[in-house]
Amino acid sequence: MTHVAQEKWSSGTAFLLAAIGSAVGLGNIYRFPYVVGENGGGAFVLLYLGIVAFFGIPLVMTELTIGRRKQLPPISAFTALSEGKKSQPFWKCMGWINVLTPLGILGFYFVVSGWTLNYVYSMISGQLNNLVEGQTLKVFTDMQQSPLTLIFWMTISLSITAFVISRGVKLGLEKAVKILMPMLFLILVSLVIYSAFNGGMRETFEFMFTPDFSKITGKTVLEAAGQAFFSLSLGSATMLVYGSYLPKKESIPKLACGVAFADTFVALIAGFAIFPIVFTNGLELDSGPNLVFVTLPIIFDQMPFGQLFGILFFLLLAFAAVTSTISLFEPAVSNLEERGILTRGKGSLLVGIGLWCLAAVSALSMNILSDVRLLTFSDTVASKNIMDILEYMSANAMMLINALFAGIFVGWVMKRKDVLEELGLDDSLLFKFWRVIIKVVVPVVISVLILQLFELLDPLMAFIL
Numbered sequence: 001m002t003h004v005a006q007e008k009w010s011s012g013t014a015f016l017l018a019a020i021g022s023a024v025g026l027g028n029i030y031r032f033p034y035v036v037g038e039n040g041g042g043a044f045v046l047l048y049l050g051i052v053a054f055f056g057i058p059l060v061m062t063e064l065t066i067g068r069r070k071q072l073p074p075i076s077a078f079t080a081l082s083e084g085k086k087s088q089p090f091w092k093c094m095g096w097i098n099v100l101t102p103l104g105i106l107g108f109y110f111v112v113s114g115w116t117l118n119y120v121y122s123m124i125s126g127q128l129n130n131l132v133e134g135q136t137l138k139v140f141t142d143m144q145q146s147p148l149t150l151i152f153w154m155t156i157s158l159s160i161t162a163f164v165i166s167r168g169v170k171l172g173l174e175k176a177v178k179i180l181m182p183m184l185f186l187i188l189v190s191l192v193i194y195s196a197f198n199g200g201m202r203e204t205f206e207f208m209f210t211p212d213f214s215k216i217t218g219k220t221v222l223e224a225a226g227q228a229f230f231s232l233s234l235g236s237a238t239m240l241v242y243g244s245y246l247p248k249k250e251s252i253p254k255l256a257c258g259v260a261f262a263d264t265f266v267a268l269i270a271g272f273a274i275f276p277i278v279f280t281n282g283l284e285l286d287s288g289p290n291l292v293f294v295t296l297p298i299i300f301d302q303m304p305f306g307q308l309f310g311i312l313f314f315l316l317l318a319f320a321a322v323t324s325t326i327s328l329f330e331p332a333v334s335n336l337e338e339r340g341i342l343t344r345g346k347g348s349l350l351v352g353i354g355l356w357c358l359a360a361v362s363a364l365s366m367n368i369l370s371d372v373r374l375l376t377f378s379d380t381v382a383s384k385n386i387m388d389i390l391e392y393m394s395a396n397a398m399m400l401i402n403a404l405f406a407g408i409f410v411g412w413v414m415k416r417k418d419v420l421e422e423l424g425l426d427d428s429l430l431f432k433f434w435r436v437i438i439k440v441v442v443p444v445v446i447s448v449l450i451l452q453l454f455e456l457l458d459p460l461m462a463f464i465l
């Protein structure tokens with residue numbers, strides 16, 4: 001096999017922007033606020049912060065280490081790093097699963113990122129002006145019922161992503177995040193200032209930071225962990241591939257903390273942009289996925305300069321989404337290019353065509369194919385349509401499984417000396433602490449979460465006790 005040398009980020013800052021761009025996405029601005037709303041606020045936020053600090057940061061470090069050690073994409077990295085071990089075929093297979101997981105995520109992510117583009121357009125063209133509550137719901141459901149609208153916007157979102165990827169690390173990825181990330185931040189800050197002037201900040205503070213621990217159940221823990229992993233782009237080859245482009249002189253622990261901090265900060269700030277508006281207008285916080293696409297447009301319609309801020313808000317979502325789709329698209333193309341199978345341009349085209357088919361099926365599962373049920377043998381998934389199954393399998397199950405095995409790989413398979421060198425932490429207490437988390441705590445906790453996800457935990461406990 002001809003290995004093709006990989007491009008590198010031009011600096012640590014370029015990596016940071018791209019990795020934050022990957023982490024900050026629909027998960028932070030669309031999903032985090034409604035999940036916090038559904039799970040009762042403070043206690044969930046606290047749990048989330050704990051998970052990011054104790055599991056999120058160590059796992060980001062782990063994935064960056066696997067990628068950077070040999071500066072190779074997942075399949076080659078896992079294979080090279082397990083050279084000479086009996087378990088090598090298994091790890092090679094894990095490399096493959098790592099490359100496939102982000103494609104599964106993109107199967108539904110492109111559709112939702114298409115919604116955000118559609119809403120930017122609808123806001124600009126005034127289609128969301130002078131509407132009352134029931135009507136914004138109708139706009140949202142009409143969009144989901146229209147295969148053409150969904151596929152049109154999904155195609156635009158996919159084409160932008162494929163174009164950026166085809167231009168390579170420096171000219172494509174780096175250039176895109178250097179433009180998009182500052183704009184994203186500016187829009188976010190202006191939205192928070194706008195919200196602050198319209199009241200509701202005190203209630204938001206109380207809601208987000210006063211914990212009511214009676215709200216925490218096994219399901220909440222799973223939800224918080226799933227949200228944290230998704231938001232930090234863990235278990236999806238992304239950090240691994242972005243790590244493989246990282247120059248050796250950059251410090252992995254510092255950058256991992258930077259990414260986790262920025263990602264969490266943006267999620268919290270998104271809460272401060274959205275909740276005050278909801279509080280001052282006496283609306284429900286637990287409206288789930290409808291919060292952003294149904295509730296907010298009504299409020300924007302009634303507020304001073306609402307249309308302008310509505311446009312900015314959906315633009316923010318669209319920018320956040322595209323820097324994430326770029327990072328989800330990259331592993332497959334990087335893999336094809338490095339293994340000498342296809343050039344970057346051809347790889348982007350091929351992966352793009354495959355993904356278009358997957359995302360189109362997932363868009364149709366909201367309308368024409370809404371009655372199709374693929375998995376009927378398990379109660380957990382029997383009621384899910386194709387898009388929901390894709391999300392469940394990739395963004396929940398596979399991400400947890402990949403993160404679990406990344407931990408096991410770095411903790412138990414890679415040489416301690418190599419890991420130490422890559423992290424540059426010396427043989428310090430911090431390194432020992434990190435290693436215990438990765439070797440023992442992560443495998444145990446994630447295994448429990450996986451059992452809980454497949455609803456196997458209770459039967460297992462009943463069997464043991």
Ligand code: PHE
Nearest residue numbers: 023025026027230231233236
């Ligand atoms: N972190 C992104 C978000 O919050 C989603 C994502 C997941 C991106 C996995 C890359 C890898 O929306």
